[in-house]
Amino acid sequence: MPTGTVAAHRLTLTAPEWSVLCALTQTPQPPGFDTGEDDVDPALRQEATDALSDRGVLVDGERQPAPPVAANLAILTGGPIVVDIAVSVRRRGLRARYALQGPLGASVLTLPDEAVELSMFPAASIGWELIRAVPDPTELARASDPIRLALAGAGAPPSGRIPLEVLAEYGPACRVAGSDGAAATTDRWQLTDAQRRLAARLDSEVTGVLRAVVTGRARGSAAVAQVIWLAAVSGWLATRPVTAADGTREVVITPAERTGFAAAVAPYLAQLIGDDND
Structure with missing residues:
Protein backbone atom coordinates (compact mmCIF):
# COMPACT_ATOMS: atom_id res chain seq x y z
CA MET A 1 0.00 0.00 0.00
CA PRO A 2 1.43 3.42 -0.88
CA THR A 3 2.93 5.54 1.89
CA GLY A 4 0.46 8.02 3.33
CA THR A 5 -2.68 5.96 2.85
CA VAL A 6 -4.88 5.06 5.82
CA ALA A 7 -4.52 1.44 6.90
CA ALA A 8 -7.50 -0.85 6.59
CA HIS A 9 -9.19 -2.19 9.72
CA ARG A 10 -9.55 -5.97 9.64
CA LEU A 11 -11.45 -8.46 11.77
CA THR A 12 -11.08 -12.23 11.44
CA LEU A 13 -14.09 -14.33 12.42
CA THR A 14 -14.63 -18.07 12.69
CA ALA A 15 -17.58 -19.57 10.84
CA PRO A 16 -19.76 -19.68 14.01
CA GLU A 17 -18.77 -16.10 14.91
CA TRP A 18 -19.68 -14.86 11.42
CA SER A 19 -22.97 -16.74 11.60
CA VAL A 20 -23.83 -15.26 15.01
CA LEU A 21 -22.91 -11.73 13.91
CA CYS A 22 -25.03 -11.94 10.74
CA ALA A 23 -27.99 -13.38 12.62
CA LEU A 24 -27.81 -10.77 15.38
CA THR A 25 -27.59 -7.85 12.93
CA GLN A 26 -29.94 -9.43 10.36
CA THR A 27 -27.18 -9.05 7.79
CA PRO A 28 -27.86 -11.03 4.61
CA GLN A 29 -24.83 -13.14 3.79
CA PRO A 30 -23.42 -12.64 0.27
CA PRO A 31 -23.48 -15.61 -2.14
CA GLY A 32 -20.91 -18.18 -1.11
CA PHE A 33 -20.72 -16.99 2.50
CA ASP A 34 -23.81 -18.62 4.00
CA THR A 35 -22.69 -20.71 6.97
CA GLY A 36 -26.13 -22.14 7.63
CA GLU A 37 -26.94 -20.38 10.92
CA ASP A 38 -29.70 -22.86 11.72
CA ASP A 39 -27.16 -25.70 11.54
CA VAL A 40 -24.75 -24.19 14.09
CA ASP A 41 -24.69 -26.23 17.27
CA PRO A 42 -26.23 -24.23 20.18
CA ALA A 43 -23.11 -24.77 22.29
CA LEU A 44 -20.88 -23.47 19.47
CA ARG A 45 -23.24 -20.54 18.96
CA GLN A 46 -22.98 -19.56 22.62
CA GLU A 47 -19.21 -20.04 22.56
CA ALA A 48 -18.99 -17.81 19.50
CA THR A 49 -21.21 -15.18 21.14
CA ASP A 50 -19.01 -15.15 24.24
CA ALA A 51 -15.89 -14.85 22.10
CA LEU A 52 -17.33 -11.91 20.16
CA SER A 53 -18.22 -10.19 23.42
CA ASP A 54 -14.76 -10.80 24.90
CA ARG A 55 -13.15 -9.33 21.78
CA GLY A 56 -15.37 -6.25 21.87
CA VAL A 57 -17.14 -7.12 18.62
CA LEU A 58 -20.45 -7.30 20.49
CA VAL A 59 -21.38 -4.72 23.13
CA ASP A 60 -24.41 -3.74 25.21
CA GLY A 61 -24.78 -7.13 26.80
CA GLU A 62 -24.09 -9.00 23.55
CA ARG A 63 -27.09 -7.34 21.92
CA GLN A 64 -25.36 -4.94 19.51
CA PRO A 65 -22.23 -4.90 17.35
CA ALA A 66 -19.58 -2.34 18.25
CA PRO A 67 -20.01 0.89 16.22
CA PRO A 68 -17.06 0.21 13.84
CA VAL A 69 -18.38 -3.28 13.13
CA ALA A 70 -21.91 -1.95 12.56
CA ALA A 71 -20.51 0.64 10.13
CA ASN A 72 -18.57 -2.07 8.30
CA LEU A 73 -21.68 -4.24 7.87
CA ALA A 74 -23.78 -1.24 6.83
CA ILE A 75 -21.42 -0.40 3.98
CA LEU A 76 -21.08 -4.05 3.00
CA THR A 77 -24.84 -4.49 2.66
CA GLY A 78 -25.83 -0.99 1.56
CA GLY A 79 -22.98 0.29 -0.56
CA PRO A 80 -24.24 1.30 -4.03
CA ILE A 81 -21.15 -0.08 -5.79
CA VAL A 82 -20.38 -3.78 -5.35
CA VAL A 83 -17.69 -6.14 -6.62
CA ASP A 84 -18.28 -9.87 -6.14
CA ILE A 85 -15.29 -12.14 -6.74
CA ALA A 86 -15.26 -15.92 -7.05
CA VAL A 87 -12.01 -17.83 -7.53
CA SER A 88 -11.97 -21.54 -8.28
CA VAL A 89 -8.66 -23.33 -8.88
CA ARG A 90 -9.07 -27.10 -8.96
CA ARG A 91 -10.37 -28.02 -5.49
CA ARG A 92 -9.56 -24.64 -3.94
CA GLY A 93 -11.96 -21.73 -3.81
CA LEU A 94 -12.20 -18.17 -2.55
CA ARG A 95 -15.07 -15.71 -2.38
CA ALA A 96 -14.99 -11.99 -1.71
CA ARG A 97 -17.42 -9.09 -1.71
CA TYR A 98 -16.42 -5.43 -1.81
CA ALA A 99 -18.75 -2.47 -1.42
CA LEU A 100 -18.11 1.25 -1.74
CA GLN A 101 -20.12 4.05 -0.19
CA GLY A 102 -18.78 7.58 -0.38
CA PRO A 103 -15.24 7.80 1.01
CA LEU A 104 -15.30 4.33 2.61
CA GLY A 105 -15.24 0.76 1.46
CA ALA A 106 -15.90 -2.57 3.15
CA SER A 107 -15.22 -6.18 2.26
CA VAL A 108 -15.64 -9.73 3.41
CA LEU A 109 -13.22 -12.41 2.26
CA THR A 110 -13.23 -16.14 2.83
CA LEU A 111 -10.29 -17.69 4.68
CA PRO A 112 -9.25 -21.30 5.29
CA ASP A 113 -11.36 -23.42 7.66
CA GLU A 114 -14.52 -21.49 6.69
CA ALA A 115 -13.36 -18.37 8.53
CA VAL A 116 -13.92 -14.90 7.06
CA GLU A 117 -12.17 -11.55 7.21
CA LEU A 118 -14.13 -8.31 7.52
CA SER A 119 -12.35 -5.15 6.41
CA MET A 120 -13.11 -1.45 6.26
CA PHE A 121 -10.85 0.86 4.28
CA PRO A 122 -10.70 4.19 2.42
CA ALA A 123 -12.48 3.90 -0.93
CA ALA A 124 -9.31 5.20 -2.59
CA SER A 125 -7.58 1.93 -1.54
CA ILE A 126 -10.03 -0.33 -3.37
CA GLY A 127 -7.40 -1.36 -5.92
CA TRP A 128 -5.04 -2.70 -3.28
CA GLU A 129 -7.91 -4.45 -1.53
CA LEU A 130 -9.06 -6.16 -4.73
CA ILE A 131 -5.58 -7.55 -5.34
CA ARG A 132 -5.77 -9.36 -2.00
CA ALA A 133 -8.49 -11.60 -3.46
CA VAL A 134 -6.21 -12.76 -6.30
CA PRO A 135 -4.08 -15.78 -5.32
CA ASP A 136 -0.35 -15.50 -5.93
CA PRO A 137 0.91 -17.39 -9.01
CA THR A 138 2.96 -19.68 -6.76
Whole structure:
Protein backbone atom coordinates (compact mmCIF):
# COMPACT_ATOMS: atom_id res chain seq x y z
CA MET A 1 0.00 0.00 0.00
CA PRO A 2 1.43 3.42 -0.88
CA THR A 3 2.93 5.54 1.89
CA GLY A 4 0.46 8.02 3.33
CA THR A 5 -2.68 5.96 2.85
CA VAL A 6 -4.88 5.06 5.82
CA ALA A 7 -4.52 1.44 6.90
CA ALA A 8 -7.50 -0.85 6.59
CA HIS A 9 -9.19 -2.19 9.72
CA ARG A 10 -9.55 -5.97 9.64
CA LEU A 11 -11.45 -8.46 11.77
CA THR A 12 -11.08 -12.23 11.44
CA LEU A 13 -14.09 -14.33 12.42
CA THR A 14 -14.63 -18.07 12.69
CA ALA A 15 -17.58 -19.57 10.84
CA PRO A 16 -19.76 -19.68 14.01
CA GLU A 17 -18.77 -16.10 14.91
CA TRP A 18 -19.68 -14.86 11.42
CA SER A 19 -22.97 -16.74 11.60
CA VAL A 20 -23.83 -15.26 15.01
CA LEU A 21 -22.91 -11.73 13.91
CA CYS A 22 -25.03 -11.94 10.74
CA ALA A 23 -27.99 -13.38 12.62
CA LEU A 24 -27.81 -10.77 15.38
CA THR A 25 -27.59 -7.85 12.93
CA GLN A 26 -29.94 -9.43 10.36
CA THR A 27 -27.18 -9.05 7.79
CA PRO A 28 -27.86 -11.03 4.61
CA GLN A 29 -24.83 -13.14 3.79
CA PRO A 30 -23.42 -12.64 0.27
CA PRO A 31 -23.48 -15.61 -2.14
CA GLY A 32 -20.91 -18.18 -1.11
CA PHE A 33 -20.72 -16.99 2.50
CA ASP A 34 -23.81 -18.62 4.00
CA THR A 35 -22.69 -20.71 6.97
CA GLY A 36 -26.13 -22.14 7.63
CA GLU A 37 -26.94 -20.38 10.92
CA ASP A 38 -29.70 -22.86 11.72
CA ASP A 39 -27.16 -25.70 11.54
CA VAL A 40 -24.75 -24.19 14.09
CA ASP A 41 -24.69 -26.23 17.27
CA PRO A 42 -26.23 -24.23 20.18
CA ALA A 43 -23.11 -24.77 22.29
CA LEU A 44 -20.88 -23.47 19.47
CA ARG A 45 -23.24 -20.54 18.96
CA GLN A 46 -22.98 -19.56 22.62
CA GLU A 47 -19.21 -20.04 22.56
CA ALA A 48 -18.99 -17.81 19.50
CA THR A 49 -21.21 -15.18 21.14
CA ASP A 50 -19.01 -15.15 24.24
CA ALA A 51 -15.89 -14.85 22.10
CA LEU A 52 -17.33 -11.91 20.16
CA SER A 53 -18.22 -10.19 23.42
CA ASP A 54 -14.76 -10.80 24.90
CA ARG A 55 -13.15 -9.33 21.78
CA GLY A 56 -15.37 -6.25 21.87
CA VAL A 57 -17.14 -7.12 18.62
CA LEU A 58 -20.45 -7.30 20.49
CA VAL A 59 -21.38 -4.72 23.13
CA ASP A 60 -24.41 -3.74 25.21
CA GLY A 61 -24.78 -7.13 26.80
CA GLU A 62 -24.09 -9.00 23.55
CA ARG A 63 -27.09 -7.34 21.92
CA GLN A 64 -25.36 -4.94 19.51
CA PRO A 65 -22.23 -4.90 17.35
CA ALA A 66 -19.58 -2.34 18.25
CA PRO A 67 -20.01 0.89 16.22
CA PRO A 68 -17.06 0.21 13.84
CA VAL A 69 -18.38 -3.28 13.13
CA ALA A 70 -21.91 -1.95 12.56
CA ALA A 71 -20.51 0.64 10.13
CA ASN A 72 -18.57 -2.07 8.30
CA LEU A 73 -21.68 -4.24 7.87
CA ALA A 74 -23.78 -1.24 6.83
CA ILE A 75 -21.42 -0.40 3.98
CA LEU A 76 -21.08 -4.05 3.00
CA THR A 77 -24.84 -4.49 2.66
CA GLY A 78 -25.83 -0.99 1.56
CA GLY A 79 -22.98 0.29 -0.56
CA PRO A 80 -24.24 1.30 -4.03
CA ILE A 81 -21.15 -0.08 -5.79
CA VAL A 82 -20.38 -3.78 -5.35
CA VAL A 83 -17.69 -6.14 -6.62
CA ASP A 84 -18.28 -9.87 -6.14
CA ILE A 85 -15.29 -12.14 -6.74
CA ALA A 86 -15.26 -15.92 -7.05
CA VAL A 87 -12.01 -17.83 -7.53
CA SER A 88 -11.97 -21.54 -8.28
CA VAL A 89 -8.66 -23.33 -8.88
CA ARG A 90 -9.07 -27.10 -8.96
CA ARG A 91 -10.37 -28.02 -5.49
CA ARG A 92 -9.56 -24.64 -3.94
CA GLY A 93 -11.96 -21.73 -3.81
CA LEU A 94 -12.20 -18.17 -2.55
CA ARG A 95 -15.07 -15.71 -2.38
CA ALA A 96 -14.99 -11.99 -1.71
CA ARG A 97 -17.42 -9.09 -1.71
CA TYR A 98 -16.42 -5.43 -1.81
CA ALA A 99 -18.75 -2.47 -1.42
CA LEU A 100 -18.11 1.25 -1.74
CA GLN A 101 -20.12 4.05 -0.19
CA GLY A 102 -18.78 7.58 -0.38
CA PRO A 103 -15.24 7.80 1.01
CA LEU A 104 -15.30 4.33 2.61
CA GLY A 105 -15.24 0.76 1.46
CA ALA A 106 -15.90 -2.57 3.15
CA SER A 107 -15.22 -6.18 2.26
CA VAL A 108 -15.64 -9.73 3.41
CA LEU A 109 -13.22 -12.41 2.26
CA THR A 110 -13.23 -16.14 2.83
CA LEU A 111 -10.29 -17.69 4.68
CA PRO A 112 -9.25 -21.30 5.29
CA ASP A 113 -11.36 -23.42 7.66
CA GLU A 114 -14.52 -21.49 6.69
CA ALA A 115 -13.36 -18.37 8.53
CA VAL A 116 -13.92 -14.90 7.06
CA GLU A 117 -12.17 -11.55 7.21
CA LEU A 118 -14.13 -8.31 7.52
CA SER A 119 -12.35 -5.15 6.41
CA MET A 120 -13.11 -1.45 6.26
CA PHE A 121 -10.85 0.86 4.28
CA PRO A 122 -10.70 4.19 2.42
CA ALA A 123 -12.48 3.90 -0.93
CA ALA A 124 -9.31 5.20 -2.59
CA SER A 125 -7.58 1.93 -1.54
CA ILE A 126 -10.03 -0.33 -3.37
CA GLY A 127 -7.40 -1.36 -5.92
CA TRP A 128 -5.04 -2.70 -3.28
CA GLU A 129 -7.91 -4.45 -1.53
CA LEU A 130 -9.06 -6.16 -4.73
CA ILE A 131 -5.58 -7.55 -5.34
CA ARG A 132 -5.77 -9.36 -2.00
CA ALA A 133 -8.49 -11.60 -3.46
CA VAL A 134 -6.21 -12.76 -6.30
CA PRO A 135 -4.08 -15.78 -5.32
CA ASP A 136 -0.35 -15.50 -5.93
CA PRO A 137 0.91 -17.39 -9.01
CA THR A 138 2.96 -19.68 -6.76
CA GLU A 139 -0.32 -20.86 -5.22
CA LEU A 140 -1.61 -21.64 -8.70
CA ALA A 141 1.42 -23.80 -9.37
CA ARG A 142 0.92 -25.68 -6.09
CA ALA A 143 -2.71 -26.31 -7.06
CA SER A 144 -1.65 -27.84 -10.40
CA ASP A 145 -0.99 -31.52 -10.87
CA PRO A 146 2.52 -32.65 -11.93
CA ILE A 147 1.34 -33.69 -15.39
CA ARG A 148 0.02 -30.22 -16.20
CA LEU A 149 3.22 -28.66 -14.91
CA ALA A 150 5.31 -30.98 -17.06
CA LEU A 151 3.21 -30.29 -20.16
CA ALA A 152 3.47 -26.54 -19.63
CA GLY A 153 7.25 -26.64 -19.51
CA ALA A 154 9.23 -23.43 -19.22
CA GLY A 155 8.01 -21.71 -22.39
CA ALA A 156 6.09 -18.47 -22.73
CA PRO A 157 2.55 -18.42 -21.25
CA PRO A 158 -0.37 -18.97 -23.63
CA SER A 159 -1.54 -15.87 -25.49
CA GLY A 160 -3.52 -15.00 -28.58
CA ARG A 161 -7.03 -14.52 -29.89
CA ILE A 162 -9.63 -17.26 -30.17
CA PRO A 163 -13.42 -17.59 -30.71
CA LEU A 164 -15.26 -17.50 -27.40
CA GLU A 165 -17.21 -20.69 -28.09
CA VAL A 166 -14.00 -22.61 -28.72
CA LEU A 167 -13.02 -22.11 -25.09
CA ALA A 168 -16.13 -24.04 -24.08
CA GLU A 169 -16.09 -26.65 -26.87
CA TYR A 170 -12.47 -27.67 -27.38
CA GLY A 171 -11.77 -29.41 -24.08
CA PRO A 172 -14.97 -31.50 -23.91
CA ALA A 173 -14.57 -32.45 -27.58
CA CYS A 174 -11.04 -33.72 -26.93
CA ARG A 175 -12.08 -35.67 -23.86
CA VAL A 176 -14.96 -37.33 -25.68
CA ALA A 177 -13.36 -38.02 -29.07
CA GLY A 178 -9.64 -37.39 -28.61
CA SER A 179 -7.79 -36.10 -31.65
CA ASP A 180 -10.93 -36.51 -33.76
CA GLY A 181 -12.77 -34.12 -31.43
CA ALA A 182 -9.94 -31.59 -31.69
CA ALA A 183 -9.96 -31.87 -35.47
CA ALA A 184 -13.75 -31.48 -35.64
CA THR A 185 -13.65 -28.32 -33.50
CA THR A 186 -10.80 -26.94 -35.61
CA ASP A 187 -12.77 -27.55 -38.82
CA ARG A 188 -16.03 -26.24 -37.41
CA TRP A 189 -14.50 -22.90 -36.42
CA GLN A 190 -11.91 -22.84 -39.21
CA LEU A 191 -9.18 -22.23 -36.68
CA THR A 192 -5.74 -21.13 -37.79
CA ASP A 193 -2.75 -23.19 -36.67
CA ALA A 194 -2.01 -20.55 -34.03
CA GLN A 195 -5.58 -20.67 -32.72
CA ARG A 196 -5.57 -24.46 -32.65
CA ARG A 197 -2.32 -24.49 -30.66
CA LEU A 198 -3.71 -21.87 -28.28
CA ALA A 199 -6.90 -23.89 -27.71
CA ALA A 200 -4.83 -27.01 -26.98
CA ARG A 201 -2.59 -25.17 -24.53
CA LEU A 202 -5.51 -23.59 -22.71
CA ASP A 203 -7.17 -26.98 -22.38
CA SER A 204 -4.04 -28.58 -20.93
CA GLU A 205 -2.72 -25.71 -18.80
CA VAL A 206 -5.73 -23.83 -17.39
CA THR A 207 -6.61 -25.01 -13.89
CA GLY A 208 -9.31 -22.55 -12.81
CA VAL A 209 -11.00 -19.21 -13.20
CA LEU A 210 -11.42 -15.88 -11.42
CA ARG A 211 -14.68 -14.07 -12.07
CA ALA A 212 -15.41 -10.55 -10.83
CA VAL A 213 -18.86 -9.02 -11.26
CA VAL A 214 -19.14 -5.26 -10.79
CA THR A 215 -22.60 -3.81 -10.15
CA GLY A 216 -23.92 -0.32 -9.55
CA ARG A 217 -25.69 2.46 -11.40
CA ALA A 218 -24.43 4.44 -14.37
CA ARG A 219 -26.35 7.28 -16.04
CA GLY A 220 -29.31 6.49 -13.83
CA SER A 221 -29.62 2.86 -14.87
CA ALA A 222 -28.44 -0.41 -13.37
CA ALA A 223 -25.00 -1.38 -14.67
CA VAL A 224 -23.21 -4.74 -14.63
CA ALA A 225 -19.70 -5.55 -15.84
CA GLN A 226 -17.63 -8.72 -15.66
CA VAL A 227 -13.90 -9.38 -15.57
CA ILE A 228 -12.67 -12.94 -16.11
CA TRP A 229 -9.13 -14.21 -15.64
CA LEU A 230 -7.94 -17.76 -16.19
CA ALA A 231 -5.65 -19.53 -13.75
CA ALA A 232 -2.91 -21.42 -15.58
CA VAL A 233 0.12 -23.36 -14.40
CA SER A 234 2.28 -20.48 -15.66
CA GLY A 235 0.27 -17.81 -13.81
CA TRP A 236 -2.73 -15.61 -14.53
CA LEU A 237 -4.17 -15.04 -18.00
CA ALA A 238 -6.38 -12.00 -18.60
CA THR A 239 -9.28 -12.27 -21.04
CA ARG A 240 -10.74 -9.42 -23.07
CA PRO A 241 -13.86 -9.93 -25.22
CA VAL A 242 -13.75 -8.53 -28.77
CA THR A 243 -15.90 -8.86 -31.87
CA ALA A 244 -14.32 -9.93 -35.15
CA ALA A 245 -15.13 -8.24 -38.45
CA ASP A 246 -17.54 -11.05 -39.33
CA GLY A 247 -19.38 -10.66 -36.01
CA THR A 248 -17.78 -13.66 -34.29
CA ARG A 249 -17.34 -13.18 -30.56
CA GLU A 250 -13.69 -13.70 -29.70
CA VAL A 251 -11.45 -13.51 -26.62
CA VAL A 252 -7.98 -12.02 -26.44
CA ILE A 253 -5.80 -13.98 -24.00
CA THR A 254 -2.77 -12.25 -22.48
CA PRO A 255 -0.46 -13.12 -19.56
CA ALA A 256 -1.22 -10.97 -16.51
CA GLU A 257 0.46 -10.06 -13.25
CA ARG A 258 -1.55 -10.45 -10.07
CA THR A 259 -1.19 -6.73 -9.37
CA GLY A 260 -2.77 -5.92 -12.73
CA PHE A 261 -6.18 -7.13 -11.58
CA ALA A 262 -7.03 -3.75 -10.04
CA ALA A 263 -6.35 -2.04 -13.37
CA ALA A 264 -8.65 -4.53 -15.12
CA VAL A 265 -11.55 -3.62 -12.81
CA ALA A 266 -10.73 0.10 -12.54
CA PRO A 267 -12.53 1.36 -15.70
CA TYR A 268 -15.85 -0.08 -14.55
CA LEU A 269 -15.43 1.23 -11.01
CA ALA A 270 -14.45 4.68 -12.29
CA GLN A 271 -17.65 4.96 -14.28
CA LEU A 272 -19.79 3.91 -11.33
CA ILE A 273 -17.96 6.07 -8.81
CA GLY A 274 -18.28 9.09 -11.08
CA ASP A 275 -21.99 8.49 -11.49
CA ASP A 276 -22.42 7.97 -7.72
CA ASN A 277 -20.74 11.32 -7.03
CA ASP A 278 -22.89 13.28 -9.49
